[in-house]
Amino acid sequence: MRPKIDELASSLRIDALEARSKELEEITSDPGFWNNPDDSQKILSEVKDVKDKLDSFHALSSLYESTLELLDLAIEEDDASFTDDILNDIRSIEQSYEEQKIKLLLCGEYDKSNAIVSIHPGAGGTEAQDWAEMLYRMYMRFAERRGFKFKMLDYIDGDEAGIKSASFAVEGDYAYGYLKSESGVHRLVRVSPFDASGRRQTSFAAVEVMPEFDDKIKVEINEEDLEIEAHRSSGAGGQHINKTDSAIRIKHIPTGIVVGCQTERSQLQNKETAMKMLKAKLLEIKEREHLDRIEDIQGVKGNIEFGSAIRSYVFMPYTLVTDKRTGYETGDINKVMDGYLDEFMNAYLIHKSAEKK
Numbered sequence: 419m420r421p422k423i424d425e426l427a428s429s430l431r432i433d434a435l436e437a438r439s440k441e442l443e444e445i446t447s448d449p450g451f452w453n454n455p456d457d458s459q460k461i462l463s464e465v466k467d468v469k470d471k472l473d474s475f476h477a478l479s480s481l482y483e484s485t486l487e488l489l490d491l492a493i494e495e496d497d498a499s500f501t502d503d504i505l506n507d508i509r510s511i512e513q514s515y516e517e518q519k520i521k522l523l524l525c526g527e528y529d530k531s532n533a534i535v536s537i538h539p540g541a542g543g544t545e546a547q548d549w550a551e552m553l554y555r556m557y558m559r560f561a562e563r564r565g566f567k568f569k570m571l572d573y574i575d576g577d578e579a580g581i582k583s584a585s586f587a588v589e590g591d592y593a594y595g596y597l598k599s600e601s602g603v604h605r606l607v608r609v610s611p612f613d614a615s616g617r618r619q620t621s622f623a624a625v626e627v628m629p630e631f632d633d634k635i636k637v638e639i640n641e642e643d644l645e646i647e648a649h650r651s652s653g654a655g656g657q658h659i660n661k662t663d664s665a666i667r668i669k670h671i672p673t674g675i676v677v678g679c680q681t682e683r684s685q686l687q688n689k690e691t692a693m694k695m696l697k698a699k700l701l702e703i704k705e706r707e708h709l710d711r712i713e714d715i716q717g718v719k720g721n722i723e724f725g726s727a728i729r730s731y732v733f734m735p736y737t738l739v740t741d742k743r744t745g746y747e748t749g750d751i752n753k754v755m756d757g758y759l760d761e762f763m764n765a766y767l768i769h770k771s772a773e774k775k
């Protein structure tokens with residue numbers, strides 16, 4: 419592990435980070451630090467980022483050194499009783515190294531942002547709607563595992579089972595950086611529980627992931643381009659969902675983009691959240707398609723069908739989850755559906771980093 423830790427120190431530029439930490443300490447100690455609140459918040463965000471990187475690396479280095487001392491002691495005393503402790507420490511060192519290495523790849527402009535995720539079933543009725551709900555649960559469990567906050571924004575029940583669409587926010591450091599790997603069409607192969615003949619079925623669902631943009635980013639949207647509809651809330655919110663006509667759905671007519679929110683207490687709050695989602699979606703498309711203006715967006719992207727999937731989930735005749743972009747795969751499909759997506763996300767980040775080189 420020593421060469422890897424040295425390489426990590428070089429990649430993190432630890433000496434430069436230490437110097438910057440001292441600079442920031444002097445800046446925040448200045449009596450006039452709060453004269454410009456916007457600048458002050460940016461600096462405090464950098465302070466936290468620098469501190470987190472330094473603390474994580476120093477903790478790794480300290481654990482490495484203490485494990486090495488314990489190993490030397492075990493050899494010197496010829497005492498095998500230290501073995502389990504040493505092996506546990508080695509696993510912790512490897513895990514910490516991998517986590518810090520991956521975070522180095524989370525360097526996109528919006529990677530530290532919260533994420534807004536939408537799921538839409540493809541053609542296929544109940545089967546596809548059930549698959550969309552399975553993905554919804556998968557991301558909920560991923561968020562819980564990572565300590566992210568999961569907030570349902572909009573949820574439309576399927577006709578018999580599953581969902582017609584769902585949108586939710588995942589809040590936490592680097593939520594978008596990790597979840598951006600999930601954007602695309604997801605393909606399911608299984609024996610359908612809705613088919614009495616027990617035939618194998620293929621279903622599709624599309625996942626859209628956008629960063630939650632700062633309120634300071636201004637997006638001009640013409641009111642006449644919007645079709646706003648109030649409706650009664652439904653779905654997975656249970657008793658926490660208002661049963662009045664306070665839910666809001668907004669359609670952006672030029673692009674066909676539809677967003678909705680039903681979890682806030684009032685129609686006005688739901689409209690504000692839905693507008694935030696619409697702005698995020700329009701900005702994400704503008705950035706992705708390298709457009710100069712929001713008005714240049716022509717419409718929503720591709721069909722949810724064969725040939726367009728980024729990841730395939732096979733339950734029958736064998737179990738296998740395969741990412742078409744990176745080639746990473748695992749046979750433990752139940753673990754994946756339980757939200758253990760880290761290896762797929764890590765493989766994607768490494769793949770995208772290699773593409774840039």
